[in-house]
Amino acid sequence: MNIVAxxxxxxxxxxLSQLIKxxxxxxxxxxxxxxxxxxxxxxxxxxxxxxxxxxxxxxRSGMDRQYxxxxxxxxxxxxxxxxxCESCSDAGETAIASKIELAGKISVVLLALPLFEAIAKxxxxxxxx
Amino acid sequence: MDLVFxxxxxxxxxxxxxxxxxxSGKEEQAMMTTLAGLIVVLMMIITEISTLFDxxxxxxxx
Numbered sequence: 001m002n003i004v005a006x007x008x009x010x011x012x013x014x015x016l017s018q019l020i021k022x023x024x025x026x027x028x029x030x031x032x033x034x035x036x037x038x039x040x041x042x043x044x045x046x047x048x049x050x051x052x053x054x055x056x057x058x059x060r061s062g063m064d065r066q067y068x069x070x071x072x073x074x075x076x077x078x079x080x081x082x083x084x085c086e087s088c089s090d091a092g093e094t095a096i097a098s099k100i101e102l103a104g105k106i107s108v109v110l111l112a113l114p115l116f117e118a119i120a121k122x123x124x125x126x127x128x129x
Numbered sequence: 130m131d132l133v134f135x136x137x138x139x140x141x142x143x144x145x146x147x148x149x150x151x152x153s154g155k156e157e158q159a160m161m162t163t164l165a166g167l168i169v170v171l172m173m174i175i176t177e178i179s180t181l182f183d184x185x186x187x188x189x190x191x
Contacts, residue, residue: 027139031136031137076188076190
């Protein structure tokens, strides 16, 4: 996790986008989007060992493998929607950013639906038992 | 890293070209070059975004 490189890229990107914004405002947005994508790409490469460790931890704890997968998937969805939301609001389009956020929330809830059913089933068993 | 510098150089070149064309009285061509520069940068960004989303999909197993 070369944090110094990431900080360098971020600062250089910010300076470049401000520089270009004076002449051509739309290119400023492109430069910041490009830097954002570069940094997110770097971070995703470093995240994968964490995910495998998480999956092993979930398996060792005896839980169903499916719950670990749902956990990691929702993490991925939140990650992507956050990237999109930030770049949209950076461009000034806060309305679009909130729509993307709404879609992200709904997709995570949709993903976690089987968990709710499992909890409901357990609760009913407790009540009747 | 070269992506950021590429986009920055394209932006600067288009800006300079634009000023040149406007000074020489050819406003339509100035708009044309801006549009062309915009499309070039957009294509580069879109390919980068697609590679990013593919890696995220493969890493998170979505």
